[in-house]
Amino acid sequence: MSKKFPPISPKIPQMLHGADYNPDQWLNHPEVLEEDIRLMKLSKSNVMSVGIFAWSALEPEEGVFTFEWMDQLLERFKANGIYAMMATPSGARPAWLSQKYPEVLRVGQDGIRNLHGGRHNHCFTSPAYRERITIMNQKLAERYADHPNVIGWHISNEVNGECFCDLCTEAFRGWLKEKYGSLEALNAAWWTTFWSHTYTDWNQIDAPTARGENAVHAMNLDWKRFSTHQATDYCRAEIAPLRAVNPELPVTTNLMYDYEPVDYWKFAEAFDFISWDAYPTWHDAKDESGLAAAYAFNHDFFRSVKGGKPFMLMESTPSTTNWQPISKLKRPGMHLLSSLQAIAHGSDTVQYFQWRKSRGSSEKFHGAVVDHVGNEHTRVFSDVTDVGNALEKLTEVVGTSVRPQVALISDWENRWAIKDAQGPRNSGIHYEETIQSHYRPFWDLGIPVDIINSESELDSYKVLVAPMLYMVRAGVGERIEKFVENGGILITTYWSGIVDENDLTFLGGFPGPLRKTLGIWSEEIDSLYDGETNRVVTTPGNVLGLSGEYEAHELCDLIHLEGAEALAHYGDDFYAGRPALTVNRFGKGKAYYVASRNKEAFNTDFISAIAAQEGIEKVINTTLPKGVTVQLRTDGEHDYVFVQNYNGAEVTITLDSDSYEDMLEGGKAPVQLPLSAYGVRVLKRAAR
Numbered sequence: 001m002s003k004k005f006p007p008i009s010p011k012i013p014q015m016l017h018g019a020d021y022n023p024d025q026w027l028n029h030p031e032v033l034e035e036d037i038r039l040m041k042l043s044k045s046n047v048m049s050v051g052i053f054a055w056s057a058l059e060p061e062e063g064v065f066t067f068e069w070m071d072q073l074l075e076r077f078k079a080n081g082i083y084a085m086m087a088t089p090s091g092a093r094p095a096w097l098s099q100k101y102p103e104v105l106r107v108g109q110d111g112i113r114n115l116h117g118g119r120h121n122h123c124f125t126s127p128a129y130r131e132r133i134t135i136m137n138q139k140l141a142e143r144y145a146d147h148p149n150v151i152g153w154h155i156s157n158e159v160n161g162e163c164f165c166d167l168c169t170e171a172f173r174g175w176l177k178e179k180y181g182s183l184e185a186l187n188a189a190w191w192t193t194f195w196s197h198t199y200t201d202w203n204q205i206d207a208p209t210a211r212g213e214n215a216v217h218a219m220n221l222d223w224k225r226f227s228t229h230q231a232t233d234y235c236r237a238e239i240a241p242l243r244a245v246n247p248e249l250p251v252t253t254n255l256m257y258d259y260e261p262v263d264y265w266k267f268a269e270a271f272d273f274i275s276w277d278a279y280p281t282w283h284d285a286k287d288e289s290g291l292a293a294a295y296a297f298n299h300d301f302f303r304s305v306k307g308g309k310p311f312m313l314m315e316s317t318p319s320t321t322n323w324q325p326i327s328k329l330k331r332p333g334m335h336l337l338s339s340l341q342a343i344a345h346g347s348d349t350v351q352y353f354q355w356r357k358s359r360g361s362s363e364k365f366h367g368a369v370v371d372h373v374g375n376e377h378t379r380v381f382s383d384v385t386d387v388g389n390a391l392e393k394l395t396e397v398v399g400t401s402v403r404p405q406v407a408l409i410s411d412w413e414n415r416w417a418i419k420d421a422q423g424p425r426n427s428g429i430h431y432e433e434t435i436q437s438h439y440r441p442f443w444d445l446g447i448p449v450d451i452i453n454s455e456s457e458l459d460s461y462k463v464l465v466a467p468m469l470y471m472v473r474a475g476v477g478e479r480i481e482k483f484v485e486n487g488g489i490l491i492t493t494y495w496s497g498i499v500d501e502n503d504l505t506f507l508g509g510f511p512g513p514l515r516k517t518l519g520i521w522s523e524e525i526d527s528l529y530d531g532e533t534n535r536v537v538t539t540p541g542n543v544l545g546l547s548g549e550y551e552a553h554e555l556c557d558l559i560h561l562e563g564a565e566a567l568a569h570y571g572d573d574f575y576a577g578r579p580a581l582t583v584n585r586f587g588k589g590k591a592y593y594v595a596s597r598n599k600e601a602f603n604t605d606f607i608s609a610i611a612a613q614e615g616i617e618k619v620i621n622t623t624l625p626k627g628v629t630v631q632l633r634t635d636g637e638h639d640y641v642f643v644q645n646y647n648g649a650e651v652t653i654t655l656d657s658d659s660y661e662d663m664l665e666g667g668k669a670p671v672q673l674p675l676s677a678y679g680v681r682v683l684k685r686a687a688r
Contacts, residue, residue, distance in 0.1 A: 004399035009151035024057035044388025055089035091157030145246035277315035303346030333678030344642030446630035477513020485587030519564030519584030535571030552596035
């Protein structure tokens with residue numbers, strides 16, 4: 001049965017291709033604006049994001065609006081079959097606003113208010129800021145919400161940052177009052193008897209800063225939750241006047257790679273679809289495919305956060321950046337590969353920052369489709385056109401998604417709590433790297449993965465991977481227990497089941513609510529010095545068929561068996577012989593516990609063995625060379641298979657059938673499928 005999500009806009013039901021476009025920088029150069037239209041069409045670009053930082057050009061002084069240039073731009077778009085994501089300009093405020101309403105400028109952790117400048121230097125709580133952007137958005141909506149070539153709203157830009165002003169502090173207190181109801185409940189949740197920090201008046205509570213309170217971990221967690229709430233509430237306030245004029249026009253904002261301060265699980269609820277900005281740097285890593293897997297992980301997250309709904313790659317670079325430590329050029333083939341990587345994991349667009357290079361200021365050397373030379377006769381423009389041509393051939397992929405059998409928990413609140421904890425390793429707890437190390441083997445095998453949080457539904461998955469699930473919020477342990485009892489496979493690790501949602505430790509033994517499911521008791525955990533290792537020695541004849549030894553480093557959990565079976569033991573130190581890998585048969589399922597942080601070889605062999613034993617389907621039933629992955633989108637009738645080579649040399653893979661159609665080259669794909677250096681092939685088959 002065919003199943004597709006609707007396109008981002010019914011006005012243009014095809015793959016979107018375009019860029020951030022800043023014509024307000026070129027209003028004194030009309031010949032440039034006319035040439036841009038010609039180049040957009042030549043590059044097969046069909047959607048531009050406009051007005052992102054154009055507040056000064058739209059409202060040069062308070063109450064004076066100059067929309068005529070935007071009117072003319074949209075009419076040129078309409079005449080040439082180009083569409084627009086209409087942006088609100090709140091990502092950077094005009095100088096007159098900062099001068100007249102200084103409360104809009106943020107206050108840092110040091111208590112000092114910022115001067116005007118930069119981006120996102122505004123307080124989300126400020127009534128003056130909210131009032132002025134509401135007026136702006138009302139004007140934009142009244143003028144453009146029903147324009148035939150406007151397909152959606154792009155709210156602000158890379159929303160981020162905290163403010164520690166009096167307005168935000170008072171809002172924090174109000175948020176806490178609503179959450180806890182009483183100081184007694186707050187003091188109990190925060191364990192404020194520690195260091196005699198009990199609060200007796202709400203006005204005693206300030207935002208946690210380096211010059212004030214920062215040792216109450218539950219308070220730190222609540223501040224981060226509040227910061228997410230405040231950013232989300234601000235965006236909802238921006239969206240309200242837009243929806244009031246045309247509630248059918250979808251709304252998004254561009255999120256960022258691996259961004260920690262805002263909980264994207266909560267933040268994403270405000271938007272109709274997800275957009276994010278990806279700037280891969282494979283050529284900066286010795287293991288290019290390792291970094292490619294990290295970006296694949298983020299693509300999977302942004303697809304998963306809206307239940308598999310295709311997302312929008314809002315920003316990428318056609319070649320270089322100007323803000324990374326080394327601004328390396330993309331090698332031949334890399335741009336098409338990086339663009340189709342996003343499509344493979346669920347994007348229905350490829351957009352760039354930026355369309356035309358700025359002539360001055362901080363982004364004048366950031367990569368763009370159109371270079372300072374101003375024409376199409378560049379390698380980068382040719383690469384962009386290649387992507388445009390490829391996307392035209394993938395129209396039927398629009399709206400398809402992924403239905404993985406594997407889910408991996410990446411939870412913002414858990415991440416915050418782990419990184420705030422003092423111990424067991426303050427020199428690097430490496431939560432993000434640990435998550436990635438458990439994702440990478442599935443990527444290598446060509447097994448799709450959903451990235452979920454602790455509160456996501458589990459019923460549709462065969463395997464749940466939950467590395468370092470330090471925080472187990474109320475009800476989570478019970479749902480995981482039910483998942484395993486009903487036949488699911490759980491994989492979790494050391495430093496799991498330690499605290500509840502208030503960062504209070506579980507009493508009665510770790511891993512707390514997971515103890516029964518895992519069949520173990522964690523008595524203590526050993527932190528190894530950098531360079532220090534232990535051996536993980538597999539048990540002969542273990543059920544996974546693992547053999548030999550592996551290397552553990554950094555963290556070793558000392559556990560007791562309470563019904564689980566040991567599949568490996570430590571080989572060294574005073575805990576030699578203690579279990580290092582266990583499995584507990586629980587109900588119809590199994591729960592695996594990895595007691596030590598192990599080097600890459602262990603995760604590769606361990607996860608490969610589980611995938612084989614549990615019959616987890618690979619996209620293509622074949623052995624893939626290192627650095628090659630295969631990902632899948634499907635509508636239930638047809639599978640769209642993306643074969644990607646992240647090596648700087650040509651490789652050949654063996655397909656498992658001769659019935660694949662080559663969507664980019666045409667005709668049947670050969671069983672011995674060659675992939676050029678940084679090459680990508682898109683194949684079509686009947687759904688399996």
